[in-house]
Structures are given as C-alpha cells and as structure tokens.
Amino acid sequence: xxxxxxxxxxxxxxxxxxxxxxxxxxxxxxxxxxxxxxxxxxxxxxxxxxxxxxxxxxxxxxxxxxxxxxxxxxxxxxxxxxxxxxxxxxxxxxxxxxxxxxxxxxxxxxxxxxxxxxxxxxxxxxxxxxxxxxxxxxxxxxxxxxxxxxxxxxxxxxxxxxxxxxxxxxxxxxxxxxxxxxxxxxxxxxxxxxxxxxxxxxxxxxxxxxxxxxxxxxxxxxxxxxxxxxxxxxxxxxxxxxxxxxxxxxxxxx
Ligand code: URA
Numbered sequence: 626x627x628x629x630x631x632x633x634x635x636x637x638x639x640x641x642x643x644x645x646x647x648x649x650x651x652x653x654x655x656x657x658x659x660x661x662x663x664x665x666x667x668x669x670x671x672x673x674x675x676x677x678x679x680x681x682x683x684x685x686x687x688x689x690x691x692x693x694x695x696x697x698x699x700x701x702x703x704x705x706x707x708x709x710x711x712x713x714x715x716x717x718x719x720x721x722x723x724x725x726x727x728x729x730x731x732x733x734x735x736x737x738x739x740x741x742x743x744x745x746x747x748x749x750x751x752x753x754x755x756x757x758x759x760x761x762x763x764x765x766x767x768x769x770x771x772x773x774x775x776x777x778x779x780x781x782x783x784x785x786x787x788x789x790x791x792x793x794x795x796x797x798x799x800x801x802x803x804x805x806x807x808x809x810x811x812x813x814x815x816x817x818x819x820x821x822x823x824x825x826x827x828x829x830x831x832x833x834x835x836x837x838x839x840x841x842x843x844x845x846x847x848x849x850x851x852x853x854x855x856x857x858x859x860x861x862x863x864x865x866x867x868x869x870x871x872x873x874x875x876x877x878x879x
Contacts, residue, residue: 681707681791689794695724695802698795702775708791710776710784716743720771720799727875728763729805730754731796733814733850734774736781745770750851754811757851757864761872769803771796773818789818801838806878808836808843809871812850820845831867833874846871 685707692698699719711717718735721744730746738748746754746765755765774792778784796818800808810816813826820834829847836843848867849860 682794685791685794689798692798692802695720695799698798698802702795705795708774708776708788710774710778710788713779714776715740716777718743718745718772718775718777720769720803721745722765722769723767724769724803726767726769726803727806728767728809728871729769729771729800729803729807730809730811731815731819732770732772732811734772734781734784735777736852737777740777745772746851749855753851753855757868760865761868769799769805771799773815784814789814793818800836800843804838804841805843807871807875808845809867810845810847812847812853815850816847820847822847826850830863831870833870844874846874 688701718739736748816822834845836845849864854861
C-alpha cells in the first residue's frame with residue numbers, strides 16, 4: 626500500500642515537472658530503485674527566477690549582440706541560463722538548415738520529439754511541414770528552420786509572454802545573421818513574437834507584412850501552424866494557398 630502511495634507521489638512529481646512520456650523503454654517511471662529521486666529539473670527550477678527582470682532581458686540582448694556568427698550564437702544560447710524553460714527541457718533546440726537560406730521558417734517551440742532529438746520540426750508536425758515545402762519545390766535543408774523558443778515548455782503548454790520576451794533576442798539575432806529574403810511564420814505565437822502583432826493568426830495569415838531591420842525589409846507571411854493543421858485538416862487548403870503565395874513571390878524576384 627505504502628509503495629503504491631509513493632509511486633503515485635513520484636508520478637505526481639513528474640507530471641508537475643511537465644513530463645508527459647518516457648524517453649526509452651529502459652526508463653521506467655515505476656522503477657522502485659529511483660522513484661524517490663526527484664527529477665533534477667524540478668530542484669533546479671526553484672533557484673531560477675521565472676519573471677524576466679530588466680536585467681535578464683538586457684543580458685539576453687547584450688549577449689546576443691556580441692555574436693558574429695550562428696555558431697557563436699548557438700554557444701551563447703547553450704550557456705544562457707536566464708529562461709526557466711531550460712530547466713525542464715532535455716535539449717536546447719537551435720535553428721537548423723542553410724545559413725544562407727532565402728526562406729526562414731519560424732515555429733513556436735520544440736515538441737517532445739524535437740526536445741528528444743535536439744532539432745526543430747522533426748516530429749509529426751515536421752513531417753507535414755516537409756511535405757508542404759516539397760509541394761512548392763523547397764527542401765527543408767535549403768531553408769533555415771527555427772522556433773521562437775529553443776526549449777520545450779513543459780507538457781507543450783503555451784509559452785508565457787515573459788518566456789517569449791527573454792528568448793526573442795536569440796531569434797532576432799538569427800534573423801539578422803541569416804538575412805533571409807522571406808520569413809514564413811508558423812502559427813500565432815510566431816506572429817505575435819516576431820511582428821509584435823496581437824491579431825489572430827486566422828485574420829493575419831496570407832497577408833504580406835514587413836519585418837524591418839536596419840539594412841533590409843524582409844517580406845513576412847504568416848500561416849497556420851502544422852500542429853493546428855494536423856488537428857483541423859479542413860484548414861489545410863488555406864495553408865496551401867499561403868504556401869503558393871510564398872512560391873509566387875519567390876518566383877517573382879528570381
Ligand atoms: N512545433 C513547433 O512549433 N516547433 C517544432 O520544432 C516542433 C513542433
């Protein structure tokens with residue numbers, strides 16, 4: 626009986642920490658040898674502030690400003706401890722793909738598969754995204770794919786405004802370094818973060834916007850997130866129209 630109660634308490638710990646699945650068959654949540662051990666991540670969370678002071682934001686901006694290449698930025702991100710999400714994530718998922726890409730795709734945050742594999746859009750959403758790109762003759766390796774957040778929020782919960790604000794300098798620096806010709810925003814969180822646009826994705830998708838930098842205005846298109854399309858396949862036609870818009874604009878400037 627006692628053992629059952631302890632197992633339940635142990636599971637509650639994991640659920641509290643946002644753990645929603647095991648990573649491998651060898652990792653068993655009911656393992657009596659380690660079920661008293663609290664996940665390392667939970668203990669660490671207590672020591673890190675969850676609200677971004679202006680000092681944390683300034684630090685994020687300063688460290689990003691010092692990066693002169695994507696590799697440097699990745700190293701800086703790996704050492705950055707200002708965001709609480711890092712404590713519950715297994716991986717820091719940096720952008721992936723061609724550093725000279727014409728098209729940059731920006732999603733929301735890594736999911737369980739991405740967290741496990743350390744790469745953006747490699748799970749079910751990624752497979753759908755690959756198919757959509759292929760339909761307009763784009764290969765993912767010729768694009769640059771990243772997320773607003775490099776860490777998976779526990780249980781895939783929606784990221785808070787504070788978490789987005791802390792991670793935004795890392796995303797904006799990636800845009801500065803890649804200097805893409807086009808940005809495709811996948812979902813409402815990417816739209817809100819990159820364009821500071823509070824409008825709903827359903828109202829804004831399909832309309833060309835401008836991301837203004839010091840030396841270049843980059844055309845931006847927002848469309849539905851692939852995970853939404855997996856749940857609401859009736860919306861796929863609208864996303865398909867958005868991908869065709871992107872293709873048409875790319876062909877125009879060839
Ligand atoms: N959803 C995202 O927004 N990004 C990923 O990398 C995977 C799923």
